Amino acid sequence: MKIATMFSDIWQSLWQRPVTQKYPFERKEAPDRLRGKLHWNPENCTGCALCNKDCPANAIEVITIDKKEKRFVMRYHLDRCTYCAQCVESCRFSCIELSDKEWELASTHKQPFTVYYGNEDDLNEFMAKFTQPESEPTPQ
Amino acid sequence: MDSVVNVAALLVFPGGLFVIAAGLFYEWIDRKIIARLQNRLGPRWFQPFADTVKLLAKEEIVPERVNPILFVALPLTALAGALTAALYVPMAGLKPAFSFPGDLIVTVYMLSLLTLCTGLAGATTRDRFSLVGATRTLTQLFAYEAPFLLALLGPAIAAGSWQISEITAYTETHVWILVTQPIGFIVALIGLMGKLELPPFDSPEAETEIVAGALTEYSGRGLAIFHLGKGVELVIGLTLITSFYLGGLSNPLAFVLKTVGLLVVLAALQSLMTRLRIDQTVGLWWRYGALLVLVQWLILFVIQIV
C-alpha cells in the first residue's frame, strides 16, 4: 500500500514542455498513408463505375459523356466521403488516389464540397449540358 | 476621514476588489500548475476573469418551486461572508484592517458561511443532484471543521492570544511554527483542501456522480458569485496558514512567495490523489484528522506545563 504513486510522473512533467500540440500554429506532418481528398485521373478510366457502386457513402458519381469515346466526368462529394479508400481498391486501372496532403477540408460554404474531375473539354461539355450542376442526391 | 478609510478597506483593499482579483489570479495559478503537472498546457492567465465576466453577463435562471429571494440572497451572503473574513487577516502582508480579541474565531466562521450557503443553496432547489450535493457538502463541513479549527488554534495557544494580528506578530518573531507543530500544519493544510472541496475531498461536487453538486441549478450571476467566493476563500485560507505556520507575513513579497509556494504544494497534493467517497472522507477526518490534532494539543499542553 503506497501513496502518491504518480509522483515520478508529475515531477518529470514539471521540467518538460507540455505535450499538447498548439494545432493551428504547429502542424504535425501527416503520415504517407493518410487518406485525404480524392483525386481522379480520367486517362485510364473505362467507365465501369465500380467505384460508384462500392462507395459506402455515395460520394462518387461517374457521369458518362460519350461511352464510345471513353469520355467520363466524375462528380465527387467531399462532404459525404468517409475516406475509406474502397474506391482505390475497387478501381482496376488505378485512376483514383487519396491525397495525404489535403486533409484540412472544412469550409463555411457548401459550394467547395462538390468537386468535378475530368478533361477540360469533357467538363466544359458537361457544364454546358447541365445548367444546374448541383443535383439532388440520388435516393438510396 | 476615518469613515473614508473604512469604506475603502471594505470595498477596495483588503476586502472587496483586491481580494476578488487575487482570488481569480490564485485560481489561475492553481489550474495552471495542475495542468503542467499533468503535462498539459493549462489555461491562459485571464481565463478565470473571462469565465467570471461571461457568467455575469448571462441570464440567471431561477428554477421553479424555489424561494426566489433565498435563491438570489444565498450567493451574496456567501461572498459577503468571505469578504468580511478578508478584513481580519494580514492580507498582502500588511496589518489587518480591523482587529479585536478573538477575531480568529469570527474569521473561521465567516469562511464557513460560504460552505453553509452552498449547502443551503443546494437544499432550497428541488433538483436531485443538488440535494445529494447539499447533503454531502454539509456532511463534509461537519467532518473537517473541528479538526481545522483546532489546527488553527495550535499557533494561537503558542502565541497566547486569539487575535490574528497578535498571533502574526508572534510568528514573525519566533521560529516557524511549522517546525514546532508539524502535525497541526498538515491537518490545517488538508483541512483547507476539504474546505475548498479540492480533490480528494471533492465528492460534494463529484461531476461523474452528481453533476455539479449543490450548485447544479445555479447559472449566470449566482454561479459567478459563488465562484468568486471560493476564490476569496482560497486566498484567505492560504494567508491564514502561511501567517500562522510559515513564519508570518511581514511584507507583500513574503506574502506572494509563501502563499504561492503553499499553493504549489496544494496543487501537487490535488493531482496525486483519488477522490474519496463521502463516508471515507468523514472516516478520515474523525479517525485520523481529529486524533492527530488532539495529539498535537496534548504535546503542546505538556510542553507549556513543563
Add this chain to the structure above:
Amino acid sequence: MTAVISPKKEKFIIPIGPQHPALKEPGHFEFAVDGEIVTEATVRLGYVHRGIEKGAEARNWTQNLYLVERICGICSHIHALTYALGVEVLAEVEVPPRAQAIRVLVAELERIHSHLLWFGVAAHEAGFDTLFMYSWRDRETIMDILEALTGNRVNYSANVLGGVKFDISDEQRKVILDGLDFLEKRTHHYLDVATSDGMFLQRTRGIGITRLQDAQRLGIVGPTARASGVMRDVRVDAPYAAYDMFPINIVVETAGDLEARFVVRLKELFESFRLVREILDNLPPGDLQAKRFPRRIKPGEVISRVEAPRGEVFYYIRSNGSDMPERVKVRTPTLCNMASVLSLAVGHHLADMPMLLVGIDPCFSCNDRGVSICSSQGEHGRWTWERLRQFGIDYYANKV
C-alpha cells in the same frame, strides 16, 4: 426535474443520463438511493439506435464492410473483421495468411488503444484525473502508430473482403516496435499504480465483487468475465484469422472486483505487446488479398465470432444469392455485461456507480440495436409499421 420525498413509499431516485457527465454516450440509469446507498437500479437503453442492421440490408457486401465498421468507434476494426470473416466463409474465399496476420496485428493494436482509453476513463470516474491525463497521453502513441499504419486514427478501414489493404514496411515495423517499448514501460508503471496506490485502491479493491457463478449465470463476457475467473476468450476457444498461428495466453483473475478488472485489462496489454512483436517477427509471406471476390454470394448463412476489447462480438449473416445480405444481426459485448451492472449496483454507494458502470467498459452506441416492444397488456412480438405509427399518434394525443 422534481423530487418529492415522502416518508412512506416513494423512493428518492437519482437519474444518471441520458445526458450526464459520467456517461460519454446516452443511456439512462435510475438509482433509487437510501442516503448514499443504492437500493434499486434500472436501465433504459436505446437512445442511439441507428438502424444499422436495416441499413445493411440495402447496401451491397462491400459497402456494408464500412457501415459495420461504424457501429463502434473504439473497436471499429473488430466489427469490420467479424463481418469480413463471416462473408469470406459464405463466399468460400480463402484469405492469404499474410493478410490474416496483418488483421490480427491491427486488432491487437486496437485492443491496446481501447484498453488504455478505458483505463483513463475509469481513472476519471474515480476522480483521479492525473492518471487519466497520463494514460491518454500515452495512448496517443498507439493512435499515431495506427494512423501511420492504416491511414486514419479511428475508422482504420484496414480490411477489404478477402484480405487487407496494406502491407507493413520496415520503417513502420520500427515505429511500432519503438512505440511498444515505450508503452510496455508505461504499462508496468500503470499496473503498479492500479495495484498499489492506497487512495486509488480505496475506490477499487473489494468494490463490485462478481463471483464466478454469478458471472456465468449472467453470461458476462470479455475482460469483465475473466476478472471473475471465467476462462472465456474467443481468441483461445475458437481461434479465428491468424490466432491459430499466433496463440495468446488467456489472462484470468479470480477476485472479481474492480481492481481485478483493472489488472486483467492491463495484463492483457502485455499479452498484446508480445503478440504484436511476434507477428512482426514472423509475418508469413504471400499476397495481401484473395485473387477474386464475387460480387454476388450464393445463398447461405454464417455465424462469425471475434473477441473485441470488450468481449465477444457476434455476427449472424444470411445471404439470398444477391449482391446484398438478406440479414445481418449483430450482438455486442456491452449488452451481455449490462446485467452485471444492475445486479451489482444494489448495496453499493452512489459514488461507486460510475465506477461499476465503467467497469464493464460500456459502449452504448454499439449495443443500441434491436427494439422489442412489450406492451402493458403483456403482448409481445412484431408490430406492423401502421400499428407503430398509430401507437405514436395515440401516445402523443393522450399525453397532453
